[in-house]
Amino acid sequence: MALIVQKYGGTSVGSVERIREVAKRVAAYQRQGHRIVVVVSAMAGETNRLLDLARQVARRPSERESDALVASGEQVSAALLALALQDLGLKAASFLGHQVRIATDSAFGRARIQSIDKHRLLATLADGTVAVVAGFQGVDRDNNITTLGRGGSDTTGVALAAALGADVCEIFTDVDGVYTGDPRIVPHARKLGRVSYDEMLELASLGAKVLQIRAVEFAKRYRVPVHVRSSFGDEPGTMVIEEDKPMENVLVSGVAHDRDQAKITLLRVPDRPGLAAKVFGPIAAAGIVVDMIIQNASADGITDLTFTVPRGDFQKALSMVRGDEGGLGVQGIATDTKVAKVSIVGLGMRSHAGVAARMFEVLAGEGINIQMISTSEIKISVVVDEKYTELAVRALHDAFIPSRPAESRRPSAQESR
């Protein structure tokens, strides 16, 4: 008998019918003798409906009240799922952040979990009751309601699994696992049976949006096995686990891409200490996440500085550097909002030289110009013209990913104990 945390996303609890389906799935687990904690998101569309109401009453809704408002969405789905479980004859009770209690800092809208009191949940589980916990929310020191940001229910699930010492955290979603590439671009992309936390971190941040990145960080820190799988079937998905041995014995686990990229180049700026701080300090203060930064070595004390930002922040970032052209000593600004980032990710890169060179060869062979390059221990990313995205992904997938699974192990919740 295992202690299992299951998280169901907004689509999985998007209607009364879907909630009843989830209840049946939970009941099946419970009949096997497992202790179950279920974490739910708000019903699909509900968070946006509430935020829309907020924008109708206030031009700039404050974060504290917005959090209290949207947290009601998970309250509704948690209570409904508990009711549906009771209707199947199970004992079930719903819990909110303040009841568990899930303590966070006071960063409304993007709060971080600081601690979780496991005692009430463990007492609840002890008598066979299924605990249904509202995801995405906690309370700060003053009992104000906080939310963890979009996708925060993943983090709630993993954090609860860590606090309770659960055997596995199952993330039920509308995709059935982590793929070696986007199946819409690479039809023969295959589902990974297992992937390491580090690979998942790189894949998640690169656009393979099956699991919130902070949830993966949490899982890695507390070594929580995470099973990403579909709520629409019983097939095993992808296990995200600690790297314990050469996994699947392959160089590259996946090819990721991200079209949400815009590029800004400051032309011919004086290459002196403090320049980067002067450019990126205000941009960071405005909450804009800069992804890649490239500065060429300069011979004449004059350099070009290029960086990428999400497209939604492009105009804001541009106006910030434009407003300070004199102060920065910039002699011109070039921009490109039609770029994409393509990355290969794999633990195998650590011990294999020449992966980058081969990547560049593959792209050159397709006539694709590389605009920017960024590397980490287990990832190589390039920025290319957006129109080459599909071509680059397919070519890299063909070059690096074996056409057949290197192993056919299919992990399941039972195995992971």
Place this chain on the structure above:
Amino acid sequence: MALIVQKYGGTSVGSVERIREVAKRVAAYQRQGHRIVVVVSAMAGETNRLLDLARQVARRPSERESDALVASGEQVSAALLALALQDLGLKAASFLGHQVRIATDSAFGRARIQSIDKHRLLATLADGTVAVVAGFQGVDRDNNITTLGRGGSDTTGVALAAALGADVCEIFTDVDGVYTGDPRIVPHARKLGRVSYDEMLELASLGAKVLQIRAVEFAKRYRVPVHVRSSFGDEPGTMVIEEDKPMENVLVSGVAHDRDQAKITLLRVPDRPGLAAKVFGPIAAAGIVVDMIIQNASADGITDLTFTVPRGDFQKALSMVRGDEGGLGVQGIATDTKVAKVSIVGLGMRSHAGVAARMFEVLAGEGINIQMISTSEIKISVVVDEKYTELAVRALHDAFIPSRPAESRRPSAQESR
């Protein structure tokens, strides 16, 4: 500068536009320097929408989860009103039952407030912030969410006013005060400028549904002046206050009626000790509120026992007595679901004899047969055939209520300090 608690019902916050109107009203008070606590109900229709969802996932929704579910409705309206106030430039913060904190017993769905911690709200008010409190809800000792029953936001408002030592609790609703009779039946019914707690208790329980009866009990116990008024205008409504002097110098303050009545008569039952307990014990245990009970004095040891229940509980109550006819020694059961209760209420009755006699004369003059009679110190109620309801109300209003106001004082929030 006063400390004012204002409660707005579901219709008053029924839309984004209405919420913005409420915000403007609150802002006007705040500009006068008053400290304001606002209690809100869920947006009109929301509680029923949520309960409907509950019934779709569970045949018999449990009370704990139903409470957690519907409490989200007030969470939404409280956050939205706080946002609307902030949009007008005010400082505002919303609070839920667990944040205030409003401690109740664990009677889910009909919880009673046990204590209110005033410190957080007073600290909030001290710096000019408007506190918006979600009505209708509290938390029990284990932090479970409880609700106070339909209309419970009135109770929240009055209880907060009592705990904070507020100068007045203003109940904003979709009627503009307490009338001497139902204006749909008595077109010349007039609005009462003031009414005592005791009269209001009798009027409320008799169907003049402007204020929840438990809210009046709370107001009476803690001597909270309550001002019932319309949220659609600025006219003063009705002050519900302690009886301090002969009020308005009239015998009868109002004529109330209640069509939600059904009558059950147990025919020729043995008149022996313990009969009433045997009949009404199980009915009370089933949560059915019996209103009037009449038992005729018996000469031969055999009596008829008649009682009334709300029509919604009629079948249930009937099946309970039917099931035990043998045990009770009943020789027959007569029923009538087409009856109504008509009552006259007034403090003046205490010191005036002959009011009842005159009431019976008035009804006899209209050819209306009286089926049951029940009296209290300040009220006389009769049960009549439902078809005579309007006729009885009009005749009694004409006979007992002066056609012009005995006084024209118009109390306001300011006066009540």
